[in-house]
Amino acid sequence: MDSQVINELVSLNNNQLLQLYADVLKHLDFLDSNIIDLESDGQNDE
């Protein structure tokens, strides 16, 4: 992992780190929700 990322994490205070963790989780949800299921799209078309 990028050492800059690690350095940044270490420099954050506890609240900022917890907030960042929440942001990452939220972003993972966002990424998941944006995946397009082409197979079911195809089936729907049929």
Place this chain on the structure above:
Amino acid sequence: MNNETVIKKNIQINETHIRDFPLTISNGTKRMKEKFYRNAANERNKYIEKEKKKFHAYQKRIYYELNSRVEKLLPIDQSDHYQEEKERLRVMESLLQFFSSSFNSSYKLGFSSLIYSIREDHDVSLAEINSVLKQFLSICQSASVVLTIHDFSYSMFVEKYMTVFLQNQSEEQLNDLIKQTFEEIYWECPEFTRHIRLNLLFILRKYQKEFDLYIERKKKQMMIEQHIDQDKILSEYMQKRKSLLKEIAKDPFYHLNNFLDKKKNILDYLNGAPTRIKNFNQFTFDGNYDQLSSLEQKKYQDEIVNFSDTLQVLKEYYRYEFVILDMIEKFRKKDESKGAYEQKLKEIQKVEKKRSKLYQEYRKAAGGGFFKKVHKEKSESLKLQMNTQINHLHQLYQELDDLEIMVKIQEQLTDSSSLEDLLLTSFCSYPYMNRIFNEHFSEDDTFSFSRELERYFQFLYNPDNVFLRRVHAFAEYDISSVVAEKYRLLGLNISKTDVFKDLIDTTIEVVSFITCILFIEAGSLSLDDMYFISRFKAIEPIPMDDEGSIDVI
């Protein structure tokens, strides 16, 4: 928070990239549009999958960082240390009682609790009687008093039972072996436990000197072993108990676990929380804790801690108020019973002589030796007489027990005695405590005399029971006014009703809330750190790899 971290930047880039990613074209045939959509969606999906991997790695790395910070903060569980300290206090408590001149040898050596545990108004099993007998014999043996069957000749029934008992006392099957003997005795002597009990009391009187000498020997031995000075033991005990209580009260491990287990809501305790503000304001005169100067706040905090200690004692005072009232009444009537105890003792001695004579007659009638004629009818009649005599003695001993407290009152209390003097005097009479506790708590199914007596001891020897020492027992006083007035003078806005018996729990709740914060602040782990840990613990855990760290991609 610095929004310019690499991760935050990546989030923004991703959001923009995914949102603006072209999935459709406006020109072309339907087939061309479909093909474009499929290719674009595929491409965006690939991008998202790549980003997911990256963000899962970020997630793990952040979790690892959080976990390592939490691990560094987590307080050590000191329960074992406290347990050891409590054990030391237990030893000191038994020494305190052992060294006290107020208690008799029966109490000090543990005979009283054994004898009172086989009162016939309690539900006692044969196994329990046997266990008490074994313990009784064992204590006697420690005191170099070796009991034989001759010591159990209080009545023909006890002698018959104890003959079998002494022959089989080391057998594992003792309870089964003796059951038949018990059943034979029981039909002739339904109050058999009474006979046993009186016989044990008789033994205590018979070997009184030996037991007193044993106590003296043991006291010397204990002082050497425990390195304890008899004169300093009380002050050392009080000091040790107070410091241990404070140590436990400040313990961050316990506070943290109360929050983690949701016994307390940490959000209420944080700076600025409405509950915290309300509770801190409650005992200030102008209703605003934050308006107090830092010096005033410090004084307020100190007095709240003292008030909290007093409330705990006051709550126990209310629990045992019935003892105080009863003792006051007895003190007022103390002159009526002067000499009654000695008189009762003389009466008992006379009846004991009759009992002993009856037993001698029985032995002759039952055939005391070879070629002696057995007078069956006479011996049966003497058995009946013995039962009557023992029931009479039982009654007399109960009356003697009831008079014991009067003797203690006459010896130890004066018009100027304190509440503490009064309560300590009550504690000196085991029969009195036994009767008054059993009567008062008779409706309580969970009541245990030994547990209650232990609680009573803790109350009497509480280092914070200052008001018990200061208040005159026989003066007119209103305890809620005394306590409230004291703390008002010390700067807390306490009303008499705050410490009323029915409202004290609500006040204790608020005061404990404040002291909880004060103790946390005086400890090694701040409330903010506890809040951080509790928020981290609420996160779904990510498994750690074998090295104890997270496998970060």
